[in-house]
Amino acid sequence: MFSNLPTEIIIKVLDYLSPKDQIQLAQVNQHLQDAFVYRSERDFKQLIGFSYEEEILSGFLPLCGYIVVDLNLYIESNLILKKVEKYCTNLEKVKFWILKVTCVTVLKSILSKESLRTIALHNMTGGGLDNMLTYINKDCKVLSLEDVSNDDMQHLPQLIGLEELEVLFRNDMVDLFKICFSYKKLRVLKICLCRMLTGGPDFVFPELEELELKHSNLYNGLPTCVKLKSLNLCCNLYNDKMNIVNIIAQCAPNLERLAFTSRKEPQFTAHHLIELLRKCRTIEFIYLSADIIRNVLLRNESSFVDVLKENGFNAERRLVIGVRDLSDKQDVENQVPNSEAWNFIKCMV
The missing domain is CATH 1.20.1280 (Monooxygenase)
Known part of the structure; x- marks a missing residue:
């Protein structure tokens, strides 16, 4: 009834x-x-697989797998993977946590699906991924790889349409700038724990708009990125002979946003800040330690105010300075409350 x-x-x-x-x-x-x-x-256009028991997924996928376009899944067995391979025919975006090496073979078939445009892989096996990356759909636009090795990256295919790439290494000696140099459509590049980035201005990324380097070793400077708008340099090691301001200015002449965090002091100082603002006159936002902001206001106020005026900042259009937390913001504002620079800047968390 x-x-x-x-x-x-x-x-x-x-x-x-x-x-x-x-x-x-x-x-x-x-x-x-x-x-x-x-x-x-x-x-269920987006399916968060780890929210459901395997029994439920096993029953759902044959009925509705074709509906799913965005799939997040912890991979522990081939049972569910085989059903994803068979029934999820319209996948556009996947995020897989790979828990067992035995699942790699079935994954190869899924990653090669022509409909896939966004792929995120988190390797939790403790080992390599065999040659799995070779099978990534050549039309992939967005790729995120976590806990991958040098050997894994050697299998990365020529993804000529790739626009966004994020890689978190196992602290390996792979030079990612060389690997992705041929990705001429790349707009976003994020790298973490890469022990060897040779870089240098001879490497040209014509479309890159956002570059993030974290906990990596930079030997020869940054690549040339004429369209770069956002640069995040966090806790990296740099060649002692490199001038950090010249590197940034040469890399990104039209930079609008910069975040710089040091492993050790003084990699970036108040003098560096003033010099950078003179060379990169398009900067609108900068994230630095509270110590640098205090120093520039206490000891270099006149030069700082001059360059702010030269760059067109005023009461209506202020340089935005980001700090770590509310405590840092209050410390800076309270220690230098009457600085003329406050007419040209605003501090934000």
Whole structure:
């Protein structure tokens, strides 16, 4: 009798049932399955796999796998992966936490799906990924890789359409600038724990707009990025012979946002800040330690105010300075409350 009810009534009933009961009901006949699928189209274009037991996913994917375009999944067995491979025919975005090496073979087939444009892989196996990266869809636009090794990266294919790349290494000696030098459409590049970045101005990334380097070793400076708007340098090691201001200015003549955090002092000082503002006149936001801000206000106020005026800052258009937390903000404002520079800057957390 329940099966004869209108679809809209069945959908309302499904709202009160657990996912397991919904799937069991959908397997009774075609009418109930159609109602379940119709309802699922509303809620499951994005599927957070680790929110459901394997039994539920195993029943859901044959019924509604084609609905899913965005899938997040902890991968512990091939059972669910094989159903993803078979039934999720319209995947555009995946985020996989890979827990076992035995799952790599099935993953290769999934990663090669032509519909995939965004891929995030977190390697939690403690080992390598075999040659899995070779199978990534060549039309991938956004790629994020975590806990990958030098050997893994050697299998990265020529992704000529890649626009965003984020890589967190195992602190390996791989030179990512060389690997992704051919990705001419790259707009966003984020690198963490890379022990060897040779870089230098001879490496040109014509479309890069955002560059982030964290806990990495930089030997020859930064690549040339004429369109770069945002640069984040966090706790890196630099060649002692490098002038950090010249490196930044040469890399990004049109830079608008800079965040600089040091492993050790003084990699960036109040004098560096003033010099940088003279060479990069398009900067609108800068994140630095509170110590640098205090020093420039206490000891270099006149030069700082002059360069702020030269760059067109005033009471209406202020340079935004970011600090770590509210405590740092209050310390800076309280220690130098009457500085003329406050007419040209504002401090934000």
